[in-house]
Amino acid sequence: MNAQTTDRTISNFIRALRNADIRVSTAETLDALNAVELVGYEDRDYLKRTLSLVLPKTADEKVTFDACFDQFFAFQDVRGEAEAALGDTGDADDQDSEDGGDGEGGGAGSDRQAQPGGKGKKNKSKSKNKNNLFEEEEEEDLGPGEMTDPSSALGKLLMANSRVELTVQMSAAGEAVNIREIQIFTQKGLYARRIMDQMGLADLNQEIADLRQAPAVPARRLGQQLKGRRDFLREQVRDYVEQQFLLNADVSGKRLREELLRKVKLSNVEHRNFRLIQEIVYKMAKKLSTLHSRRKKVFKRGQLNISRTLRNNMSYDGAIFNLHWKSVKVDRPKVFAICDVSGSVANYARFMLMFLYSLDEVMPKVRSFAFSSDLAEVTELFNRNKIEDAIAKTLRDYSGGSTDYGQALLDFKKLCLDDVDNRTTIIILGDARNNFGEAHAEVLKELYDRSKRVIWLNPEARLAWNTGDSEMRKYGAYSHQVEECNSLMHLERVVGNLLRQVN
Amino acid sequence: MADIETIAASVASLKENFEQHRYICSNEIATAVFLAYQLRKPVLIEGPPGVGKTELAKTAAEMFSLPLVRLQCYEGLDESKAIYEWKYGKQLLYTQVLKEALDEVLQGAKGFAQSVSKLHEFGDIFFSNEFLEPRPLLKALREENGCVLLIDEIDKADHEFESLLLEILSDYQVSIPEIGTVKAVAEPPIVFLTSNNTREISDALKRRCLHLYIPFPDVEVESKIIGARVPEVPPELQRQLVEFIHELRNLDLKKLPAISETIDWARTLVLLHAESLEPQLVKDTLNVILKFQEDIDNVQSEVNALAAKITK
Numbered sequence: 108m109n110a111q112t113t114d115r116t117i118s119n120f121i122r123a124l125r126n127a128d129i130r131v132s133t134a135e136t137l138d139a140l141n142a143v144e145l146v147g148y149e150d151r152d153y154l155k156r157t158l159s160l161v162l163p164k165t166a167d168e169k170v171t172f173d174a175c176f177d178q179f180f181a182f183q184d185v186r187g188e189a190e191a192a193l194g195d196t197g198d199a200d201d202q203d204s205e206d207g208g209d210g211e212g213g214g215a216g217s218d219r220q221a222q223p224g225g226k227g228k229k230n231k232s233k234s235k236n237k238n239n240l241f242e243e244e245e246e247e248d249l250g251p252g253e254m255t256d257p258s259s260a261l262g263k264l265l266m267a268n269s270r271v272e273l274t275v276q277m278s279a280a281g282e283a284v285n286i287r288e289i290q291i292f293t294q295k296g297l298y299a300r301r302i303m304d305q306m307g308l309a310d311l312n313q314e315i316a317d318l319r320q321a322p323a324v325p326a327r328r329l330g331q332q333l334k335g336r337r338d339f340l341r342e343q344v345r346d347y348v349e350q351q352f353l354l355n356a357d358v359s360g361k362r363l364r365e366e367l368l369r370k371v372k373l374s375n376v377e378h379r380n381f382r383l384i385q386e387i388v389y390k391m392a393k394k395l396s397t398l399h400s401r402r403k404k405v406f407k408r409g410q411l412n413i414s415r416t417l418r419n420n421m422s423y424d425g426a427i428f429n430l431h432w433k434s435v436k437v438d439r440p441k442v443f444a445i446c447d448v449s450g451s452v453a454n455y456a457r458f459m460l461m462f463l464y465s466l467d468e469v470m471p472k473v474r475s476f477a478f479s480s481d482l483a484e485v486t487e488l489f490n491r492n493k494i495e496d497a498i499a500k501t502l503r504d505y506s507g508g509s510t511d512y513g514q515a516l517l518d519f520k521k522l523c524l525d526d527v528d529n530r531t532t533i534i535i536l537g538d539a540r541n542n543f544g545e546a547h548a549e550v551l552k553e554l555y556d557r558s559k560r561v562i563w564l565n566p567e568a569r570l571a572w573n574t575g576d577s578e579m580r581k582y583g584a585y586s587h588q589v590e591e592c593n594s595l596m597h598l599e600r601v602v603g604n605l606l607r608q609v610n
Numbered sequence: 611m612a613d614i615e616t617i618a619a620s621v622a623s624l625k626e627n628f629e630q631h632r633y634i635c636s637n638e639i640a641t642a643v644f645l646a647y648q649l650r651k652p653v654l655i656e657g658p659p660g661v662g663k664t665e666l667a668k669t670a671a672e673m674f675s676l677p678l679v680r681l682q683c684y685e686g687l688d689e690s691k692a693i694y695e696w697k698y699g700k701q702l703l704y705t706q707v708l709k710e711a712l713d714e715v716l717q718g719a720k721g722f723a724q725s726v727s728k729l730h731e732f733g734d735i736f737f738s739n740e741f742l743e744p745r746p747l748l749k750a751l752r753e754e755n756g757c758v759l760l761i762d763e764i765d766k767a768d769h770e771f772e773s774l775l776l777e778i779l780s781d782y783q784v785s786i787p788e789i790g791t792v793k794a795v796a797e798p799p800i801v802f803l804t805s806n807n808t809r810e811i812s813d814a815l816k817r818r819c820l821h822l823y824i825p826f827p828d829v830e831v832e833s834k835i836i837g838a839r840v841p842e843v844p845p846e847l848q849r850q851l852v853e854f855i856h857e858l859r860n861l862d863l864k865k866l867p868a869i870s871e872t873i874d875w876a877r878t879l880v881l882l883h884a885e886s887l888e889p890q891l892v893k894d895t896l897n898v899i900l901k902f903q904e905d906i907d908n909v910q911s912e913v914n915a916l917a918a919k920i921t922k
């Protein structure tokens with residue numbers, strides 16, 4: 108395999124990896140090429156080990172990588188047979204030109220097969236099938252002999268026996284029907300059909316039909332040949348579409364879903380999407396962490412505090428050897444999260460807690476409280492368990508009972524009013540629907556006075572606030588900030604703002 | 611140097627050499643070291659604690675007969691502890707001592723401007739190599755014959771420290787404002803970074819490294835490791851204890867026993883002259899392989915079943 112083919116194979120492979128959600132940078136692509144140059148293609152296992160050192164960078168990615176690699180490089184085992192299968196479709200008379208064609212086709216073949224999709228395997232079984240079918244269908248043995256020349260463009264192309272030409276035509280047709288926009292797997296058949304049409308299937312079919320009824324033997328012979336090759340082409344196109352699907356579609360589907368999930372109301376998220384939501388939450392949290400962890404740097408980079416140094420070294424006769432550094436101390440945000448976990452709001456609480464605790468690198472001091480009627484601290488639960496488990500336990504233990512915000516505020520006051528100081532941010536998540544109970548807004552006022560910020564996140568749409576038993580007006584008065592918060596996007600914005608202000 | 615080249619010429623020879631140094635490694639590990647040497651790339655090693663991440667670097671140094679420079683990471687580690695620091699004490703001491711000599715230096719200088727320009731003639735003596743205290747990273751670059759640089763538990767250091775490493779990892783140089791850029795004097799060091807995955811390492815750092823994940827070994831490899839490290843263990847006992855450990859790893863424990871624990875346990879059993887794994891013996895020595903009372907309690911009750919499983 109020459110250098111160019113290698114490059115293209117690797118870059119195609121990397122494209123497949125990226126589609127499988129493994130992030131590969133350009134620098135890593137270059138590394139991969141260098142590494143491949145070093146180890147060569149001969150030993151498949153060796154190649155796999157090598158690339159798995161260079162490309163995937165987490166344990167999870169390595170698993171994905173293994174699957175991708177196996178799928179992508181499957182062709183290597185069956186290439187010979189796939190090639191032979193093409194040879195079969197030509198007949199003895201053709202053999203000379205066939206050889207010539209194969210020679211140049213070989214290069215193209217490896218090129219093309221270098222694209223992913225486990226197609227090699229499929230190719231093998233299907234092309235065999237097709238050969239059988241072809242033979243069975245053959246109603247008359249016309250034997251080798253001369254044939255007339257095909258008249259349709261596609262027919263000529265097929266009989267010319269050049270894989271390069273065929274591939275080029277196929278890709279061109281693929282581009283013409285916008286194969287790159289393929290999104291979901293049900294579209295595969297449609298696209299295959301379109302590509303065939305684009306390549307001139309109609310004319311070919313017409314020609315085959317005509318030829319098979321033709322009186323002259325050479326014409327009928329050509330008809331059979333063309334039919335066989337048409338079926339072969341159909342396989343090729345199907346495989347081509349399959350590859351393109353793998354290359355282009357797979358994740359864009361996922362990306363689409365992620366995009367949607369960010370905007371969808373959290374209470375409407377179906378259970379099966381929880382995992383995906385979790386991934387998104389972690390991604391968002393990571394983004395926020397990296398954004399805000401920079402601020403800590405200020406504290407670390409000290410500058411000489413000249414005046415203080417001089418002052419402190421007076422006693423040593425001005426010999427300066429006890430140095431003092433300037434430093435800016437960054438307050439780590441102290442966040443109290445109070446979550447209503449009663450049925451209607453439970454889902455929002457779940458994701459907010461998940462979000463807050465995913466941020467532990469920049470927000471190490473989150474204390475969380477859950478209530479429906481009585482309030483209790485659940486911080487310990489989160490410290491000891493994995494986030495998901497802790498959330499599940501919280502919801503299980505505290506979500507019973509009817510919502511009583513007044514009682515919850517009183518409980519909170521009793522529990523930790525003393526810990527609330529002017530560096531504390533209190534986030535309350537709830538719909539403020541108090542079942543017409545006592546609101547105890549004066550407790551919130553007390554918190555409002557003592558703390559740095561009180562943020563009330565209400566998952567209901569603004570229009571619904573203050574209707575029925577909602578006490579939003581009373582509580583809103585004693586909050587620094589009142590936000591509607593019912594999707595991941597809202598959540599991200601609120602927490603982002605929070606970090607900005609606390610830092 | 612020729613020596614290293616022959617050792618690192620192929621994966622097979624590396625593997626063999628590692629085994630001679632009593633480090634049994636999988637093909638993945640040998641390939642990683644091979645690529646690290648051939649491509650001059652640092653290796654980031656991840657995996658559960660106790661699978662021999664640090665040991666790999668140490669053995670590599672021993673095998674290549676290179677000095678090992680080790681930087682242990684911890685929270686708050688910064689450039690003054692990792693790369694270099696000025697010898698403040700020495701600088702101050704010298705200024706005090708040289709106070710008297712100042713008159714001679716400034717001899718005949720009139721006015722402030724002249725004095726300053728006179729002083730300039732002496733250059734930045736106080737910020738030269740004489741007053742530079744090299745820390746591990748700088749030391750690694752200055753090793754005459756190259757070295758193995760081990761940056762241990764990078765995940766314990768802060769985010770910012772990672773960025774500090776980027777220059778040395780990609781170009782094998784560090785920039786010191788007062789002196790300039792210090793490049794590796796000889797061969798660039800072979801760099802190993804280890805991480806226990808207590809937090810995500812930044813993408814920028816990962817991009818510059820080969821990524822090696824060392825999982826718990828399979829029964830066969832672990833037996834070989836025990837054979838190499840504790841050759842006194844009778845073969846039957848060796849099989850049993852390795853299988854027992856593998857059974858334990860399938861349980862839901864707070865901390866799974868790693869290779870280092872297996873080795874410790876093998877040594878313990880040898881000390882106790884054990885011939886085979888008796889349930890009572892296992893119960894008595896569980897504290898060697900399990901480090902949490904909770905785990906020990908959980909396993910105690912299952913020892914009989916587990917022992918029966920492996921001795922059958």
